[in-house]
Amino acid sequence: MKYLFLAFLAVSLPAQAQAFEVFNLNVFDQLQGTWDATFRERRMAAVADYVKEQKPDVVVFQEAIGTAGAENGGKDSPDAAALRADYPHRMYIHESFGENGSSYGYWIGAKQKPRHWIKDGFSFPGGVERKVQGAIFENVDGSCLGILSLHLSYQNSKVRQTEAKWLLDWVKAKEKTCERWLVVGDFNADERDPEMKALFQGDLRSLYRDQKPTIGAFNPIRRIYGDNIKSKTIDWALGRNLEAEASVVLD
Numbered sequence: 001m002k003y004l005f006l007a008f009l010a011v012s013l014p015a016q017a018q019a020f021e022v023f024n025l026n027v028f029d030q031l032q033g034t035w036d037a038t039f040r041e042r043r044m045a046a047v048a049d050y051v052k053e054q055k056p057d058v059v060v061f062q063e064a065i066g067t068a069g070a071e072n073g074g075k076d077s078p079d080a081a082a083l084r085a086d087y088p089h090r091m092y093i094h095e096s097f098g099e100n101g102s103s104y105g106y107w108i109g110a111k112q113k114p115r116h117w118i119k120d121g122f123s124f125p126g127g128v129e130r131k132v133q134g135a136i137f138e139n140v141d142g143s144c145l146g147i148l149s150l151h152l153s154y155q156n157s158k159v160r161q162t163e164a165k166w167l168l169d170w171v172k173a174k175e176k177t178c179e180r181w182l183v184v185g186d187f188n189a190d191e192r193d194p195e196m197k198a199l200f201q202g203d204l205r206s207l208y209r210d211q212k213p214t215i216g217a218f219n220p221i222r223r224i225y226g227d228n229i230k231s232k233t234i235d236w237a238l239g240r241n242l243e244a245e246a247s248v249v250l251d
Contacts, residue, residue, distance in 0.1 A: 020140045021056040022147060024184040026235060027063045027079055040065075040079075048082035050249075058135075059087060059109045060149045062185050066094055066103030073103025080109055089113045095131045095151075106133040106149050116177075118148065120170070124162045127153030132170075136178050144178040145242075150185040152195070160188060160195040168202040171240055181240040182207075190232040204238040207246040 025047060027040075051059055061080065066073015072094035080090065087109030095105040118134035134148035150167070152160045171181050183204060189196050191206070200206065211233055237246035 020145070021054070022058045022060060022182060022184065022237075023051055023054065023056040024060045024149070024235075024237065025062070026151070026186045027061050027065070044079050045082065047079075051083060052086070055086075057111050058137075058147060059083060059107075060147065060184055061107040062149060062151045063104055064092065064107040066092055066105060068102065070103075073105055077105075077107040080107055083109055087111060091117055091119075091133065091135075093119055093131050093133045096129075106131060106151075108133055108135055108147070108149065110135060110137070112137060115144065118146075122163060122166045124153075124159055124166075127155055127159035127163065130163070140180075143180065146174060146178040146181040148181060148183045150183070152185075152187045152189065154188045157189065157193055157195055160193070161198060164195040164198045164202075168199065168204065171204065175241075180242045182242055182244065183238040183240070184236070186234060187236050188234055190234055196236075199238060204240050207237045207239045207242070207244045208233075209245045209247055211248075 027044070027047075059080070061077065064077040064079045067076060067078060073092055075092055076084070076090055077092045080087070084090065089110040089112065091108055093106045094103045096103075098104055114135035115138045116136045118136070119131070120134075121129065121131040123129040130151060130153065132148060132150040134146060136144055136146045138144055148171070152163050167183070171183065174181065187196065191197075191200075191211075233248075235248075237244075
């Protein structure tokens with residue numbers, strides 16, 4: 001048991017075409033709790049093994065670590081060091097500094113060069129100043145595909161509802177640039193929460209084929225938030241104008 005949460009998304013294409021696949025993972029910043037010094041290294045080695053076996057077209061990380069000593073974490077992430085040869089088009093975005101001075105943020109690696117990289121963000125009272133990262137790819141099943149990675153604030157549902165509205169407005173505005181969108185990340189909310197209901201009603205639909213919980217007593221990483229956490233799905237793959245399926249891999 002490697003104790004990973006892996007959300008693996010396969011975008012459905014015509015039968016005669018090869019599937020375009022996206023792998024998403026909240027790496028976990030280790031800013032809470034006490035961890036073995038080799039935990040992150042072992043975790044990311046297991047992730048790299050999985051990615052090399054599955055060979056997705058795009059790899060997306062939240063809470064990735066930046067390059068030590070580089071301004072705002074630099075342009076790449078050591079978390080993805082083992083993947084660089086297979087994903088030549090990469091971008092790291094800094095979001096915050098940990099108590100140890102490390103940069104934490106978002107990372108995307110792609111096999112094909114995006115038409116356009118996306119760097120944006122939001123900040124609302126009561127929440128965290130967040131960044132969002134993404135890319136637009138050409139000729140995915142004959143048309144463009146936009147991918148957006150984000151992490152909603154953990155504080156409370158009220159601020160996440162405001163962030164959800166921002167997300168809906170953002171995606172709708174970007175339809176002029178690219179019609180199809182995939183939104184992945186840690187939403188800190190499950191399907192019963194009003195922020196997720198707002199996203200679903202706003203035409204960002206869940207892509208899970210078989211929905212599984214991504215937080216609960218089974219997950220030692222999440223257990224730092226309490227021993228009796230009710231199992232929930234808080235890591236999501238959402239689509240707008242997109243025919244796709246997502247699955248959760250727990251290992």
